Amino acid sequence: MPVDEVRHDEGELVARATAGDRRAFSELVRLHQDEVYTLAVRLTGDRELGADVAQESFVRAWRAMPQFRSEARFSTWMYRITVNTAGTHRARARRQRAESLDQLVVEPPDAGQTPERAAESLDLGMRLVAALDSLPRSQRMVVVLKDVYGWTHREIAEHLDVSVPATKVRLHRARSALRSALWGEER
Amino acid sequence: MKPRESMCAAVRAQLPSTGASAELPNPLASHAAECLRCQAEVTRSRRIRRSLAELADVRVPAPAGLAAAVEGAIDLPVTPEGHRIRQGTTVAAAAGALAAAAGTLVVIGWMRARSAA
Numbered sequence: 272m273p274v275d276e277v278r279h280d281e282g283e284l285v286a287r288a289t290a291g292d293r294r295a296f297s298e299l300v301r302l303h304q305d306e307v308y309t310l311a312v313r314l315t316g317d318r319e320l321g322a323d324v325a326q327e328s329f330v331r332a333w334r335a336m337p338q339f340r341s342e343a344r345f346s347t348w349m350y351r352i353t354v355n356t357a358g359t360h361r362a363r364a365r366r367q368r369a370e371s372l373d374q375l376v377v378e379p380p381d382a383g384q385t386p387e388r389a390a391e392s393l394d395l396g397m398r399l400v401a402a403l404d405s406l407p408r409s410q411r412m413v414v415v416l417k418d419v420y421g422w423t424h425r426e427i428a429e430h431l432d433v434s435v436p437a438t439k440v441r442l443h444r445a446r447s448a449l450r451s452a453l454w455g456e457e458r
Numbered sequence: 459m460k461p462r463e464s465m466c467a468a469v470r471a472q473l474p475s476t477g478a479s480a481e482l483p484n485p486l487a488s489h490a491a492e493c494l495r496c497q498a499e500v501t502r503s504r505r506i507r508r509s510l511a512e513l514a515d516v517r518v519p520a521p522a523g524l525a526a527a528v529e530g531a532i533d534l535p536v537t538p539e540g541h542r543i544r545q546g547t548t549v550a551a552a553a554g555a556l557a558a559a560a561g562t563l564v565v566i567g568w569m570r571a572r573s574a575a
Contacts, residue, residue, distance in 0.1 A: 293532060300525050308520035313513070322521050329528040396516075399509050418510035439475070446474035449506055 285345050289336050296336065300329050303346055307353050313415045314357040316404035324360050328353040354416065354430045395453070402452035410445035413438050418446075465489040469496045473503045 281302065287295035307328060312321035332352050339348060403411055412431060416422040417438075424442075428435045469486050476482060482490055482500070490496040 293529075296532070297525065297529050300528050304520040304524050305517050308524060309516075309518040312518050318518070321518075322524060325520065325524060326527050326531065330531045333528075333532045395505065395509055396512070399506070400513070414510070418507060419513045421511075421514070443474045446503075446506065450474070450502060453506065454502055 281345060282341070285339065285341065288333075289339055289341070291336075293333075296333055299345060303349055304329075306346060307349050310350060310353050310420070311357060313403070313419060314354065314412050315360070316406070316408070316411055320360065324353065324357045327360065328356040331356060350420070351430060354412075357412065358431050398453055399449065402449050405452065406445055406448055410441050410448065413441040414445035414449070417442055462489075462493070466493060466496055469493075470499055473499060476503070 281299070284295045284298050284302075288299055304325065308321060308325040311324040311328065312318055315321045315324055328349065332349055335352070339345070403415065406414070409431075413427055416427045416430075417424070424435045424438045427438045431438070433441075465486065466489075469482060469490055472482060472486055481487070490500055
């Protein structure tokens, strides 16, 4: 189905859901559950907690549907709700590192890459996800939103209810910690 | 600390605050252009940034029951898919219980036969 057609259908679903149509909202959940869940897992560093955050985010979205402005994209709006939900969700005990490696879904290597380069890239990706998951939550949320999702410091500060300088400090620490986790401390 | 080492330390300290392409301000950039150790650090920083950006395209598939759980939470009657999940779980649980009971009976029979012998 062409992208414009999908968006048109989604526009109809959003309009119906805003008017209180639960089935239309349910369709929206099915359309966006993977991206919302992915963001939730990245922010929490935990698959189970990510599922809780994703579910709670959709429930919050349903309750807030009457306030949804149609000029915004539903996915962008859902992302913001998910970030807010993850920010307030109670953290659970950290699981084993092996579980974090297990949850990585990696795309097939680029066909143009040599096998050695592809393996190296895959290895770095797996170690990076494990390192991300091991960061303190406040640092992980900032580095995920900035370096993975491309948010600005101002957007991050607004959604995490912290100052812009605080997000910059957290980003600096998170990147330093990732560098150390991947290649060790520089002597 | 020697001047060269202090420049290397300054590069390492500055890199986590640089933009997406890990561009250093001068005079650190000039130093890094001449220093192999710092060039390696810049390369590492760029690899981390690139790998993080690539994560945006890597989807983690939502668990099968997420949509049904949301439907349940907003008081929507559970969809056929949700029913299938529940029915499947019930059937699997019943089959497991039957298998366990049958296994127990077999073991008891075997033990009785053995004690009789």
